[in-house]
Amino acid sequence: MIGYGLSDDQKMYQKTARDFARDVIRPASEHHDQTGEYPWEILTKAWELGLLNTMVPAEYGGLGLGALEACILSEEMAWGCTGIGTAMEANQLATAPLIMFGTEEQKKKYLGMLVDGLKDDGTPHMAAYCVTEPGAGSDVQAVKTRAVKEGDVYRISGQKMWITNGAKASWYFVLAYTDPDAGYRGLTGFIVDADTPGIEVGRKEINLGQKASDTRSISFDNVEVPAENVLGGKEGGGWAQAMGAFDKSRPIVASAAVGLARAAFEHARAYSLERTTFGKPIARHQAVSFMLSDMAMNIQAARHLVWESAWLHDQGERNTKQAAFAKAFAADMAVKVASDAVQVYGGYGYSTEYPVEKLYRDSKIFQIYEGTSQIQRVIISREILREA
Incomplete structure (x- = not known):
């Protein structure tokens, strides 16, 4: 049946997000637009209220909200400031492949990381979706990043561009070719810890708008990733x-x-x-x-x-x-x-x-x-x- 009303729970989520956007996000919006400062304080408050990582399933510690509830929350955050909202919602894009295709072990480790606790500095863990490259935006098949298997590890080399949360993420979803001759069927998804040796984070891009968002290039130079971090456990599923x-x-x-x-x-x-x-x-x-x-x-x-x-x-x-x-x-x-x-x-x-x-x-x-x-x-x- 077609219905246009929200449930009581959805109204509660909407009100929580609306109040947060009005009282926390919007008053800080001008400051972050002028300075480009990453909104760690706001993200930490959002994490404490459960407004980050809302689609992480309950079995991994999240709220397990659906896409509709996530949209209701996103509209309110963006009403406050889309730059801050983008920083918050980047985790939804990064976690989507993991939620949909990850192994049980991968979900427990990397989704759990986002929802279980704060880092030593008191800020939440963030994640980033590393697909776009300097010469591959709309044409995803044109990515040049390669992943070569050597025993029980893969070595990833290439450059990603316009990566939201690039310098702030604890881990990345990375798309790379494991079989360049197979077309899009040769693309494989990886989960890569951001502190892995060989990763170089570029300067913060100074963009037209949404200046609170952290957007950077990410370079991978022979970065060693264990085979257990192939998303879904097998090659070729990246596309x-x-x-x-x-x-x-x-x-x-x-x-x-x-x-x-x-x-x-x-x-x-x-x-x-x-x-x-x-x-x-x-x-x-x-x-x-x-x-x-x-x-x-x-x-x-x-x-x-x-x-x-x-x-x-x-x-x-x-x-x-x-x-x-x-x-x-x-x-x-x-x-x-x-x-x-x-x-x-x-x-x-x-x-x-x-x-x-x-x-x-x-x-x-x-x-x-x-x-x-x-x-x-x-x-x-x-x-x-x-x-x-």
Whole structure:
């Protein structure tokens, strides 16, 4: 049956996240945007409240929430700040292949690491998804990283790029070729401890927006990884692991775009009721009221796409097309809503003294990371033609 209401538990999770975003994330947002400082204090508080690693199954110490609940939480965090939210939600992408395909021993060790306790410095363990390379973004099969087996170990060499939580992670999910001649079937997933000799972490990238997120290159120089860290215990499963993770994570990223758009809309609406021209609030001018109407309408439409794609995943059904729907629509919508919010503010919107300028900068990455808006359309076209 189709239902649009949230359960009591889902409402509780939503309220907890909304309060946290309002009281903890948003007050710190400007500081982290200006300094680029990684939000360890906020992440630690989130970990203590159970707002990190929410999809880790209960048998490994987590809450075991579904994709829909994760989307509900993600929207609220992103409403507070998408840079901080991205730092938090990067663990969801890194853990997705492990949750879906890992061996029992791998799950106990690496999922347990994230939820069981804090590091010696009092901060939580983080993880990172190492797939993208300088010459391999949308074209994942073009990765150059190699893993060569020598007895009971593999030696990994290559470079990854644009890795969120790159310098902060305790372990990485790494995609590398074990059989370069086999095409995508030769890709294998590995879990690599971040302190393994031979790993070099690059400088923090200074990005257009989401500056609280730690984005770096990661180089692997003959890095020795035990065979027991091959994800799932066998070679050749890397492509399915990496792509399967996106079906779980893209709705969550799309929900963050909804959260950003909601923040931009709320700021624009409030300002339009305060700012007066020609003797009345600008919200009473049709040109502005129609912009606000479009914002509200498209935010709601994006949220429904997000929730449907997440719900399908939680039902164990294939959601590749719906996840692409949600990711493409929500990303494009967030950029448009943030841009229109700047327009509502007029000249003030272009100033760093007002919040919509930051939201506009933060919005752009949603059309790029975790699959560009163009790649989502490639996926959608393949799915609808396959169905025909």
